[in-house]
Amino acid sequence: MMKEMFKKGLVILWIGAMLVSYWMFLPPLNPLSTDFWWFVIEGLILAFVGLSLTTAIDTIGKANAQKATNTGRKEVNPINTVQDKWLKGIGLAIVGLVALIMGLNLLNSRVFRAKSYANVITVKEADFTQDFPETDISTLALLDRKSAKKIGDTYLGTIDKVSQFGISDDYRQVTIGNQPYRVSPLEYKNFWKWLSNRTEGIGYYVKVNQTTGKAELAPLEQPMKYSDSEYLFRDTLRYLRFKHPFTIFGDPSFEVDDAGNPYYVATIYKPRFMLTSKDPVGVILLDAVTGETKEYSLDAIPDWVDRVFSANNVLTRVDDYYTYQDGFWNTVFSQTGVKETTDSYNYISIGSDIYLYTGITSATADSSNLGFILVNMRTREVTNYKLASATESAAMESAEGEVQEKGYVATAPTLVKLNEKAYYLVSLKDDAGLVKSYALVDAEDYQQVTVNNDIEQLISQFTDLDTSALSGTASSAAGQAEVEIITGVVDQLASQMINGSTVYYISSSGDIYKVKATEDSTDQLPFLKVGDSFSGELSKDNYLKQFKVNPSEEEKETNE
Structure with a gap:
């Protein structure tokens, strides 16, 4: 009776252990999942242990009974014989499943199926200067x-x-x-x-x-x-x-x-x-x-x-594509044509989608990229933009070198395209993890670094686009301070070129205002002259946004 209760207790314990394991690890009940087979193997191991215990107890009990009768004759226990067969079968099943899983993993590894791994994705080739989208400053x-x-x-x-x-x-x-x-x-x-x-x-x-x-x-x-x-x-x-x-x-x-x-x-x-x-x-x-x-x-x-698609999945597939085109052993010996992603990646928004980008470099390269990989994280569409450039790590080190006396640490850079050129935008943080400055690193010549504590001013040095969105000044609805409107008359006027853009200097009533010529500037800006009336929104460093040339009193009367 006690033996039967013990055996039933072991069965209940086995069921409980499997339910707890399923509750904790939640494997899919799908034979295409290795997690499912490891769950099955776990159940077989627990069953093997439980059956071994019952067999041992039966054997000990039988030995004690024979000793008590002093017959000295060994008898074959049919129950033990059946249990031995079950133990042997379960043991073989465990060994067989483990061997099968390991064997399938080996046969389907990159050693034997390198070309199959390389062909999981396709990569579209493009030119960075012509095909890579110009960075939308507002996003x-x-x-x-x-x-x-x-x-x-x-x-x-x-x-x-x-x-x-x-x-x-x-x-x-x-x-x-x-x-x-x-x-x-x-x-x-x-x-x-x-x-x-x-x-x-x-x-x-x-x-x-x-x-x-x-x-x-x-x-x-x-x-x-x-x-x-x-x-x-x-x-x-x-x-x-x-x-x-x-x-x-x-x-x-x-x-x-x-x-x-x-x-x-x-x-x-x-x-x-x-x-x-x-x-x-x-x-x-x-x-x-x-x-x-x-x-x-x-x-x-x-x-x-x-x-x-996860970043790990994307980077693994891209690495497989560029690594195993000529088979596995080529990656071990000659490494002909072998490329790989760099050790840094980041995300950029284009339209309503998020893209992962990373550099692609030769397997033997030190600090140079052959181009950039851009991957849509919703569709896994992969494009390789050819451009000889520095690696992200080299750009980060260059940015840190510009502020080495402050000890700032560079974050993973963001790839931007401004006026058809590639730059790395790097945030520089202090020991507390706060962003203190920004750096734009020329991707093709990473020794060319521009640092500024004001991101709006930094970007405006490299593009004619309106950069006010970077400081949130364009969004009064978000709780920004009221915009100060400046009106005046031009007393003196001058201009100069700054990083390829024309900046107009307007002296009015003892103050000097600056207006940067952009695609969105009024067509009247180049014809501005002394005596003209103007208005605009006052921004940082006395720059005027939304600049307008107001009609004179004579022009108003003529129009009337």
Whole structure:
């Protein structure tokens, strides 16, 4: 009786252990997933251990019984014989599955299938000067993730129940209305805070404009009931696993659509080669408010979804493409034509999409790039823009060298194209992680570095475009100070060329104002003369924006 109870207890313990393991690790119930097979192997190992215990107990019990009867004759126990067969079968199954997984991984590795890995993606070739889009100053992402987090975290104190919530470390880069933002949801600080607030849910998320640096604690019309900080069945990963038990997908990430509605995006994967080399084939969108989920194939994903492919997936595929075109052994010995991505990458916004860019260099190069790779993170369309240039690391070191006496540290640079030239825009931070200065490094000649504490002034030295969006002065609706309008009469007038742009100096009533000639300047600017009346918005360093030449009294009378 005791033996039977012990065996039943072991079965119950096995079932409990497998349920706990599934609850914790959430493997997909899909034979194309290695996680599924490791889960099966775990179950077989636990079964092997349990059966070994019962066999040992039966053997000990039988030996004691024979000793008590003093027969001295060994008898064959049919139960033990069956258990031995099961033990042998389970052991062989464990060894066979492990060997099969390892064998398939080896046979489908880059050693034997280098050309297959190289052909997963295609790369479009283009010329940087002619084909790379001119940088849109109004959507230039100046803040990296750490800077955005530092700004966003300061807004937590503006909500009720501040002691109950924190801000998630996500700060995922998205585009909202063609503007680059970092967004991150609020989260429960711990289990007890969740227990007290789970009924109400999470009513806010933080968004930080990466161009202007303005942060906002965005309220939701309806609170989120599903998030990464939930417990039990409303945890995003667990919720999606139970709703999609057979689907292979990655960790869900937080995004918002253009209307500000919160979602979690989980990329669906399928192995390229047997059980190896997972590659995205679609996404699952989880409405963080309602819990509704929907699967999309790659060609049907909504346009507002910004990140389907991870940076790791993109960089791995690009490296495979440039590394294994001539097979695996070429990369070991001659390395003919072998290229690779550099050790730094960043993101830029173009239109409503986010692109990853990184340099492409020869496998034997030191500090020079052969061009830049631009990858759409929603579609994985890859373009190689040919341009001999410095690597990102070389540009960062050059920027740090310009301010070495201050000890600033350069962040990963942003690639910009100004007046058909390539530059690295580098933020320079102090020991506290605060951006103190900016540097523009000529990508083709990284020894040419221009540093300025004012980003607007720095960019204006290299382009005729309006740069006011960089300081947020163009957005009075965002709580900026009122714009000061200047009106006056030209007493004296002069001009000079600064970095290829004409700057007009206007003396009026003892003050000197400056007007930079751009594509948007009034056509009357070149004909400005002493005695003309003018008006404009006063900007930094006495520059006038929205400059206008006002008609004289005689011209008004003539027009009347």
